[in-house]
Amino acid sequence: MKETEKQLVRRCPRLGGPVAFFYCTACEANNRACGKIIDCWWETFDVLRYLKDTLAPEEFDRLTCAKPASKVSQLVDIIAQSKKRLTES
Ligand code: SF4
Numbered sequence: 390m391k392e393t394e395k396q397l398v399r400r401c402p403r404l405g406g407p408v409a410f411f412y413c414t415a416c417e418a419n420n421r422a423c424g425k426i427i428d429c430w431w432e433t434f435d436v437l438r439y440l441k442d443t444l445a446p447e448e449f450d451r452l453t454c455a456k457p458a459s460k461v462s463q464l465v466d467i468i469a470q471s472k473k474r475l476t477e478s
Contacts, residue, residue: 394410394411394434397409397430398410401413413426413429422440422444422448427453
């Protein structure tokens with residue numbers, strides 16, 4: 390990741406606060422990129438080019454073909470991640 394991309398920060402629509410771009414690249418299960426990464430970052434820089442250059446083809450396809458998750462499924466995902474973090478600590 391280039392130094393400039395490491396420093397990018399935006400407001401996360403899921404969390405409601407600022408997040409760094411590198412968080413978005415690894416915040417889902419198994420350190421996968423967030424399914425909204427393209428929606429969230431396309432206006433800031435060429436995130437499609439970045440993802441194509443850095444991800445495996447199947448992971449790139451997952452992100453570019455992903456349907457937006459419903460609010461309910463997003464909440465279920467966030468709750469599951471929180472439970473996992475609590476049991477690991
Ligand atoms: S890509 Fe995901 S984690 Fe990053 S700001 Fe968007 S919704 Fe939040």
